[in-house]
Amino acid sequence: MDGAVVASVPAALPAPFGFTVVVNENAVTVLADPTGTGTGWQPLLTERERRAAR
Numbered sequence: 850m851d852g853a854v855v856a857s858v859p860a861a862l863p864a865p866f867g868f869t870v871v872v873n874e875n876a877v878t879v880l881a882d883p884t885g886t887g888t889g890w891q892p893l894l895t896e897r898e899r900r901a902a903r
Contacts, residue, residue, distance in 0.1 A: 856896045 860881060862868070867882035867890070876897040882889045 856894055858894045860893050 865885035
């Protein structure tokens with residue numbers, strides 16, 4: 850990736866929380882675990898079109 854912002858989404862994540870980014874082909878998915886346990890992963894954002902166009 851070239852460091853450009855693909856998309857953004859507001860999220861309230863109380864500490865402690867987990868956060869990860871998954872890149873698959875031209876798609877970017879952002880996941881957060883607000884439980885901090887590693888078992889409560891929720892998608893915050895999935896973006897394909899704007900990343901694929903670059």
